[in-house]
Amino acid sequence: xxxxxxxxxxxxxxxxxxxxxxxxxxxxxxxxxxxxxxxxxxxxxxxxxxxxxxxxxxxxxxxxxxxxxxxxxxxxxxxxxxxxxxxxxxxxxxxxxxxxxxxxxxxxxxxxxxxxxxxxxxxxxxxxxxxxxxxxxxxxxxxxxxxxxxxxxxxxxxxxxxxxxxxxxxxxxxxxxxxxxxxxxxxxxxxxxxxxxxxxxxxxxxxxxxxxxxxxxxxxxxxxxxxxxxxxxxxxxxxxxxxxxxxxxxxxxxxxxxxxxxxxxxxxxxxxxxxxxxxxxxxxxxxxxxxxxxxxxxxxxxxxxxxxxxxxxxxxxxxxxxxxxxxxxxxxxxxxxxxxxxxxxxxxxxxxxxxxxxxxxxxxxxxxxxxxxxxxxxxxxxxxxxxxxxxxxxxxxxxxxxxxxxxxxxxxxxxxxxxxxxxxxxxxxxxxxxxxxxxxxxxxxxxxxxxxxxxxxxxxxxxxxxxxxxxxxxxxxxxxxxxxxxxxxxxxxxxxxxxxxxxxxxxxxxxxxxxxx
Numbered sequence: 001x002x003x004x005x006x007x008x009x010x011x012x013x014x015x016x017x018x019x020x021x022x023x024x025x026x027x028x029x030x031x032x033x034x035x036x037x038x039x040x041x042x043x044x045x046x047x048x049x050x051x052x053x054x055x056x057x058x059x060x061x062x063x064x065x066x067x068x069x070x071x072x073x074x075x076x077x078x079x080x081x082x083x084x085x086x087x088x089x090x091x092x093x094x095x096x097x098x099x100x101x102x103x104x105x106x107x108x109x110x111x112x113x114x115x116x117x118x119x120x121x122x123x124x125x126x127x128x129x130x131x132x133x134x135x136x137x138x139x140x141x142x143x144x145x146x147x148x149x150x151x152x153x154x155x156x157x158x159x160x161x162x163x164x165x166x167x168x169x170x171x172x173x174x175x176x177x178x179x180x181x182x183x184x185x186x187x188x189x190x191x192x193x194x195x196x197x198x199x200x201x202x203x204x205x206x207x208x209x210x211x212x213x214x215x216x217x218x219x220x221x222x223x224x225x226x227x228x229x230x231x232x233x234x235x236x237x238x239x240x241x242x243x244x245x246x247x248x249x250x251x252x253x254x255x256x257x258x259x260x261x262x263x264x265x266x267x268x269x270x271x272x273x274x275x276x277x278x279x280x281x282x283x284x285x286x287x288x289x290x291x292x293x294x295x296x297x298x299x300x301x302x303x304x305x306x307x308x309x310x311x312x313x314x315x316x317x318x319x320x321x322x323x324x325x326x327x328x329x330x331x332x333x334x335x336x337x338x339x340x341x342x343x344x345x346x347x348x349x350x351x352x353x354x355x356x357x358x359x360x361x362x363x364x365x366x367x368x369x370x371x372x373x374x375x376x377x378x379x380x381x382x383x384x385x386x387x388x389x390x391x392x393x394x395x396x397x398x399x400x401x402x403x404x405x406x407x408x409x410x411x412x413x414x415x416x417x418x419x420x421x422x423x424x425x426x427x428x429x430x431x432x433x434x435x436x437x438x439x440x441x442x443x444x445x446x447x448x449x450x451x452x453x454x455x456x457x458x459x460x461x462x463x464x465x466x467x468x469x470x471x472x473x474x475x476x477x478x479x480x481x482x483x484x485x486x487x488x489x490x491x492x493x494x495x496x497x498x499x500x501x502x503x504x505x506x507x508x509x510x511x512x513x514x515x516x517x
Contacts, residue, residue, distance in 0.1 A: 019314035020324030022197050023066055026310045027325060028332065029201045030355065032222065032340060033348040034069040035299060037135065038077035040086060042222050042340050045069045046333045047231065047298040053326015056289040056301070057319055061282030063275050065261075065268045066307035066322045067289055069299040071355040072123075072260050073253075075130045075148070077299060079390065080249050082146055086297055092246060094294025096253040100287025103258070109279035112262045118368075118375040119398035120259055121361050122382025126394055128359030129387050131352055138349035141171030141220060148387050171219050174212060175346035178204045182354055197314070201351045208347035222348070224341040231297045252392040253300060261286045261303040268305070271312045306355070374405045404436075413437040414460075415444040424453040424488065430460030435467035445475050450482040457490045 027049050035045025045068075052067030080089050103109065133151040137144040140162050145154050162168045185200035212219050241247065265277040282303070289301050311321055361368070361379070369376040378401050386394030411434035418426040425448055433441060448454060456476070458464075464472075476487045 013320060015315045015317045016321035016324065018197065019311055019316035019321040020328065022199075022314040023307050023311045023316075023321060023325040024328040024332075025197070025202045026199045027066070027068055027307050027329065029199075029205045029348070029351050030071070030304075030306070031069055031329070032343065033351045033355075034071055034074055036222060036345065036348055037071075037074050037131065037138075037352050038069075038299060039081045040077070040089070040299060042224065043333065043337065044231065044298045046329055047296060048293050048301050049329045050326050050333065051289050051292050051296075051298065052301045053322055053324075053329060055292060055326075056285045057322035057326055059281070059285035059288060060278065061285040062265050062268065062277040062303070063319055064272060064308065064312050064316050064322070065265055065277070065282070065303045066311050066325065067261070067286065067301050067303050068307060070257075070260060070302040070304050071131060071352065071359060072127050073256065073300055073302060074352070075127050075134075075386075076249070076253060076256060078134075079146075080253075084246065084249075088246065090294050090297040091241070092250050092253055092294070093290050093298070093300045095241065095250050096257060096300060097287045097290030097292070097294055099250070099254045100258055100290060101284050102287075103254075104280045104283035104285075104287060107280045109258075109262060109281075109283035112258050112279070112283070115259050116375075116378065116399070116402040117263075118372075118378040119382055119395065119402050120263055121364075122379040122398050123256065123386065123395055124260075124359040125361060125379060126383035126386025128356040129383060131356030131359070133387075135349040135352045135356065139172055139175035139346050139353070140168045141165075141346065142168065148390065152387065167218055170217055171344075171346045174208055174217065174219050174344055175350045177211075178208045178347040178350035179354060181207055182350065199310070201354070205343055205347050205351065208344050208350075209342045212344045212347075213342055217344075219344045219346060221345065222340050222343050224337060248392055252395065255395065257286065257290065257300055257302045258283060264303040264305045264308060268303075268308045268312060271309065274317075306358070374409075378402050378405060407434060408436050411437050413440055415441060417444060417448070419452075424455040425449070426455050426457070428457040428460060432462055433464040433468035433472075435465060438468055438471055441468065442471060442475065445479075448479075450479065451485075452483065453485045453488070454479060454483075455488045455490070459490055 028046075031045035031049040032042045033045075035042045035048075038045075049068040056067045077089065080092055084092070130148055130151060133155070134144045136155065137151075137158060140158060142158055142161060145151050162172060182200040182204035185195075185198075185203050189195045189198070189200065209221075211217070212221070261282065262279055265279065265282055269276050286301065286303065293299060293301055307325075311325075314321075316322075360383075365376060365379070368379070378398055381401055382394055382398030385397040389397075411432045413429065413431040413433055416426075416428040416430075418428075427445070427448070429441065431437075458472075476489065480486050
């Protein structure tokens with residue numbers, strides 16, 4: 001963990017300047033790759049990176065967290081662009097930003113931390129699966145299917161095309177070589193401290209671009225449109241907000257972007273001992289960034305753990321590092337935009353496959369399964385639901401499953417039956433009676449002899465929902481009719497505020513209708 005002491009501006013600049021260069025080198029290939037994978041011009045990814053550095057970087061919230069386009073939003077953005085076009089994407093991002101600002105001002109940022117970690121991990125795992133599956137097509141120089149399930153069902157056909165096409169084999173070679181260089185360089189960086197400032201993704205992309213140009217390989221490269229031509233401001237497209245599909249997409253963007261940013265902030269806070277993140281202010285900062293990105297028609301942004309951790313590990317001390325990284329991105333876009341056009345698409349696909357794999361908790365899942373099996377199930381189901389349907393549906397499935405899990409775990413119920421053969425059958429129900437435990441309750445009650453007197457003790461119930469209360473009333477009425485012997489119900493003394501009261505039954509002294517206890 002990086003220790004913290006408030007530095008002078010000279011000490012801070014001495015640390016933040018090299019850290020900003022590290023973050024810039026990490027962000028550059030990711031900004032370009034995420035934009036291309038999202039189906040938008042590469043320049044738009046760099047614009048989002050610039051806004052994340054120069055605007056969000058200056059705002060209060062988190063000190064060392066770095067914002068920009070995120071791999072976790074790639075699938076969402078691609079779907080939105082496919083349905084509503086670049087102008088529609090701008091409107092979605094703009095409204096998402098305004099919602100984030102409103103949520104932050106209402107001090108609701110802390111509540112995003114209440115989202116089940118398993119759902120967020122499952123969401124990221126599902127996105128990672130879709131990124132990897134989709135970029136396999138780009139790796140082989142083929143067109144990527146639009147639908148999530150199509151990305152998986154089309155893989156056998158992709159393998160067949162790969163065997164028959166020499167161009168696909170060359171593209172695959174470039175991509176695999178890029179992936180190999182990237183992983184080997186990252187391993188080398190861990191052994192050689194001097195190389196830690198240079199990220200493997202940048203080295204691999206530069207080498208792939210150089211070899212593709214020198215050998216004149218028949219591999220597709222990035223199409224450069226120019227910064228002004230790429231941006232499509234969202235003004236004039238407010239009519240899209242009448243579309244329910246657009247509103248659902250906005251809600252999904254807001255949920256995913258906010259949750260990813262605030263979970264990233266919590267992770268970054270554990271890496272250093274400096275000022276902690278103010279989650280409400282950070283949500284406002286993210287909203288301001290997304291509002292500007294929406295206005296200029298750029299990609300949505302989130303706080304990104306890869307860039308943020310690189311910033312901390314490079315020794316950053318203040319916000320200056322993330323602001324300077326945005327400045328370097330701006331200078332790159334302004335000075336040498338043509339260099340982007342030299343990057344081969346399979347090389348970017350390799351970078352994104354590497355990023356997609358990191359989104360999947362492959363190492364953490366076995367331990368989670370051993371210690372918290374229910375959480376592991378939620379994670380896997382959320383990921384599979386996203387891969388087989390869409391992001392919004394998958395997240396809703398995960399959230400619903402998390403709620404059901406909590407309800408099941410909190411609705412502990414115990415039904416005890418004591419029968420000595422002569423006295424009334426003693427039935428005691430304790431815990432929380434919810435509809436999830438209704439089968440347990442009714443099975444025990446229905447197994448009681450119909451011709452015997454029953455003493456039903458409900459004083460141990462802390463909560464009874466409507467379904468259980470109705471079922472208990474019906475069972476008591478039925479038993480009274482069949483046995484012609486009233487059921488003696490002992491209910492909680494606080495009958496005015498408690499729902500654990502079965503009406504129309506006999507009280508503890510045998511007098512009908514007066515619960516005692």
